[in-house]
Amino acid sequence: MRVLLVSPAFHGYHAAIAASLGTRGHEVTTHVYDDNGGVVGRTWHQVRHQLPHKIGAGSHRGLAREATERAAAAVSAARPEAVVVVKGDTLGSGFWESIAGLPRVTWLYDEVRRTRWTIERLGGIGPIATYSALDDVDFEAAALATRHLPLAFDHRLVPTPTTRRTHDISFIGARYPTRERVLTVLRDEGIPVRAHGRDWSSHPIDRLRTWRVGTPALPAGRDVGRAAAYDVMAASAATLNLHGDQDGFTMRTFEAAGIGGVELLDRLDVEGLYDPGTEVLTWTTPEELTDLCRRSLADPGWTDTIRAAARARTLAEHTFDHRVAVLEASWDTA
Known part of the structure; x- marks a missing residue:
């Protein structure tokens, strides 16, 4: 048609x-x-x-x-x-x-x-x-x-996930107060967190585009396109998916899993889409999140099994x- x-x-x-x-x-x-x-x-x-x-x-x-x-x-x-x-x-x-x-x-x-x-x-x-x-x-x-x-998940955009690994916890997305608080807690706990996006960036053009003067005191990069975002998530030790006041699951839920990332998800109601603990990692408190970040950084063997399971589930059900x-x-x- x-x-x-x-x-x-x-x-x-x-x-x-x-x-x-x-x-x-x-x-x-x-x-x-x-x-x-x-x-x-x-x-x-x-x-x-x-x-x-x-x-x-x-x-x-x-x-x-x-x-x-x-x-x-x-x-x-x-x-x-x-x-x-x-x-x-x-x-x-x-x-x-x-x-x-x-x-x-x-x-x-x-x-x-x-x-x-x-x-x-x-x-x-x-x-x-x-x-x-x-x-x-x-x-x-x-x-x-x-x-x-x-x-x-757009499985055609980056067919093969990157094999490169970085020693950081990534977040890609807009800057909201609730998200900034989560990243700040992790930074204060010594977790190597890094945000990506024009709302976080200190670049003068990004400050102009977002009508602001200041910049949060967090490690940050500029905007990345979707293909680059997929690479960032796949390469990170783990990547944050922060929803806040939403009942639907964001595109990032399927992208982080589909690219073979270790997804740190702030929702427990993901069952039916993914298996918590084996395909995505769910948390409800800053303490739980901090512990998951530390284990993700320290235990690549454990996270490799999560990466593989998350990608397989996504390609089978969520493209x-x-x-x-x-x-x-x-x-x-x-």
Whole structure:
């Protein structure tokens, strides 16, 4: 079928979804609805939209209107026979009207409370797949066509994990107060922790991009792309996966395991996806985390068995190929 994939740019995951759709025999056209057009476009976007919004002098309504118009035009150009939408909360009624009557499914990788969606709006868009088990229950109670669909690992991006090893505990992701506290505790306990990302970096460009002056007193590197992030996680003695106030499991859950990393996961409810203790390492207290870090640094024989088991489980059950098969079954009900 001719499939139109409508997705945000977010870390390039649309490329993984498109590749998996292609593997299933579909002819895929991708429309990235928040693409701002390279360096010049991103700079203009910051000046025109992000800066006014930060200082309370503007809204995102104009941006949403432009994104909606571009997405509706993409539908006309692609003439799809089915549509897969990722997130899509900023797209207005003009887009959803343009795909009315087509087989379609929308995959949400955030809790609905973190988006501009409401259950009322979701009622008019067709089948939904959500990474949030709690949202899935609420959607079902509201008589929406819904199913729970966890996120996934892009096994095509780095087919063979690195064999290089570093003597550190890595974290890759945005800087939030809860995450900073965890990393600070580890640093204070003498654990060689290192954060990666523009929110942590002391580089002047990163401070400018994140509208800040100061930098946390933690070892840190700049942004890394997904392929480089996979290498960092695989090479680290262990890598942190910090959720906080989320009930869905982040993409990092499947990436850290899939790349053969030693995943330190702050969730005990991972059973059903991974086996705690043999495929991922779970913890609830700073003391438990510190002990796991120390053992990971000291006992590579133990962690090698975890790496192998985590990667095998992921490749068997948790790639984008597995998830896209579910999306394909979902759009049949549209």
